[in-house]
Amino acid sequence: KAAREAYAERNPNSKAAYDTAVQVLPGGGTRTTLACEPFPIYIASGKGGEMTDVDGHVYKDFLSDFTSGIYGKSHPALQAAISKALTTGVQFGGHTTSEARFAAGLVARFPSMELVRFCNSGTEANLNAIGAALKHTKRKKVVVFEGAYHGSLLCRFSQNEPEDVPGVLRAPYVSEVSLSVKALLDPITTEIGAILVEPMLGAGGAVPGDPVFLEGLRELATRIGAVLIFDEVQTSRLSPGGRQALLGITPDMTTVGKYFGGGFAFGAFGGKREIMDMFDVRRPNPVSHGGTFNNSALTMVAGATALEQILTPEALSNLNALGDTMRDMLNSGFQTSGAPFKVTGLGSVNQIHCTLANELRNSAHDLLFFGLLERGYWTAQRGTLALNFQNTSEDVEEFVAAVVDAAQAVTVAANG
Ligand code: PLP
Numbered sequence: 001k002a003a004r005e006a007y008a009e010r011n012p013n014s015k016a017a018y019d020t021a022v023q024v025l026p027g028g029g030t031r032t033t034l035a036c037e038p039f040p041i042y043i044a045s046g047k048g049g050e051m052t053d054v055d056g057h058v059y060k061d062f063l064s065d066f067t068s069g070i071y072g073k074s075h076p077a078l079q080a081a082i083s084k085a086l087t088t089g090v091q092f093g094g095h096t097t098s099e100a101r102f103a104a105g106l107v108a109r110f111p112s113m114e115l116v117r118f119c120n121s122g123t124e125a126n127l128n129a130i131g132a133a134l135k136h137t138k139r140k141k142v143v144v145f146e147g148a149y150h151g152s153l154l155c156r157f158s159q160n161e162p163e164d165v166p167g168v169l170r171a172p173y174v175s176e177v178s179l180s181v182k183a184l185l186d187p188i189t190t191e192i193g194a195i196l197v198e199p200m201l202g203a204g205g206a207v208p209g210d211p212v213f214l215e216g217l218r219e220l221a222t223r224i225g226a227v228l229i230f231d232e233v234q235t236s237r238l239s240p241g242g243r244q245a246l247l248g249i250t251p252d253m254t255t256v257g258k259y260f261g262g263g264f265a266f267g268a269f270g271g272k273r274e275i276m277d278m279f280d281v282r283r284p285n286p287v288s289h290g291g292t293f294n295n296s297a298l299t300m301v302a303g304a305t306a307l308e309q310i311l312t313p314e315a316l317s318n319l320n321a322l323g324d325t326m327r328d329m330l331n332s333g334f335q336t337s338g339a340p341f342k343v344t345g346l347g348s349v350n351q352i353h354c355t356l357a358n359e360l361r362n363s364a365h366d367l368l369f370f371g372l373l374e375r376g377y378w379t380a381q382r383g384t385l386a387l388n389f390q391n392t393s394e395d396v397e398e399f400v401a402a403v404v405d406a407a408q409a410v411t412v413a414a415n416g
Helices: 002-010 012-021 076-088 097-109 122-137 152-157 181-191 211-224 242-247 273-279 297-310 313-337 358-374 393-415
Strands: 043-047 050-053 058-061 115-119 141-145 168-171 192-197 227-231 253-257 267-271 341-346 349-354 384-386
Touching: 002 358, 076 297, 097 115, 097 267, 097 297, 115 122, 115 273, 122 141, 122 152, 122 192, 122 227, 122 253, 122 267, 122 273, 181 192, 181 211, 192 211, 211 227, 211 242, 227 242, 242 253, 267 273, 313 341, 313 349, 313 393, 349 358, 358 393
Parallel strands: 141 168, 141 192, 192 227, 227 253
Antiparallel strands: 043 050, 050 058, 115 267, 253 267, 341 349, 349 384
C-alpha cells in the first residue's frame, strides 16, 4: 500500500492523463497487459534505450515492449529507412518491391517457411496458420498447450481463460521433464489437424519447452498427418532462424510477429509450399487472405531494413549472450541475498518469478516493479524482461544491482 501511495505521489501527470483517458478508454488504455493499479504510467517520448514519462522520469528499458521493442526507441538505420519511405509516399493499395524483399529475408532464415504471407499481428498470424492447417488437412481439431499465449483473440486457448472452445484441445506444456506426448494424444489423433506450440512459453512465464517434448510433437504430427505450427512470435529472436533452428526441429508452419515489423504492427505466417499454395490466386479456388495493411509500405521497408541491417546473426548472438549473462547474474544475486525470486528464460527473453506462496506473489511482483520504476528501470509488473539492442553490458550490470536491491524490500516484507 505504501509503495502504491509513493507511486501515486511521484506520478501526478500520469494520474491526470489516466483520469482523462479513462473517460473514453475502458481501463485508460487499449492493452490489458499494461494495466496497473492505481493507474498506469503515460510515456511522453523515447530515445535509444530510454524513455521519458509525462512527469519527466527517465527509464532504461528492460521490457522492450514484451520483445517487440528489440531495436530501442530510435534506431538510426530504421529512422533513415522510415524517413525515406515517408517522402516517397505511404499506403498505396498496390504492391511495392520491399514486400518480396522482406519475404525473401524471412524465407532465407526459416526453412520451415517456403512461402510466407504478411498480416498485422501475431494473433492474426496464428489465426491464419490454424485456418490454413485445418483446410489443408480437412480436419477440425487443434491442439494447444496449457499456459500458452497465441494472441488476444486466442486467449481462450490457454489456461488464462479455461472455458471450452469447440475443436480446441488443451494438453499440458512440458518443460524440463521428458514425457511421451504421443501417449497423451494418441486416443484422438485422427481428428487433429493442427498442433500449435510455442517453443518456449513467452507470456506464460519464459518457460522453455523441453527439446524432447518438441521433438515428440514433430514425430507425432508427422505420424498422424497433422500440421505442426511453431509460434515463434517471441522465440524467433533467439537465433536468426528462431528456436527451431537452435533445436534442429522443422515445423510445417511458423508464425512470427512483434519486432520483425521494424517497429510497426506486424505478423507473418508461412510454411511448406504444399500448404501455402492454397493462397496462390493462380490456382483454382484459392483461399482468400486480405488485410488492408498487410503490405503497408512503411512496415515492409522497416521490416526489410531491420532484417538486412540490424538483425544480423552476430547482433542476435551478442544480444542473447547478454541475456544469458543477465539471467545468471540475477539468479546468483537472488540466491546470495536470499530474495524470493528466480529468473527463467532463454537468451534475451526472460521472466522473474516470485517463489513465495500464491497469495503473496502478486504483491511481491508489485513491490519489485514499483521499486524498479523508482530506480529508473522500465519492466513489467508480471516480471517479463526482454533486452533490446540499446542495452549495454554496463547497463545490464547496473540493472542487476538495482533488481537485487529492489528485491530486498520484498525479502524484508516477506520476513516481517
Ligand atoms: N504469440 C505469442 C507467442 C505472443 O507472445 C504474442 C504476443 O504477445 C502473440 C502471439 C500475439 O501477438 P500480437 O500481440 O501481435 O497479436
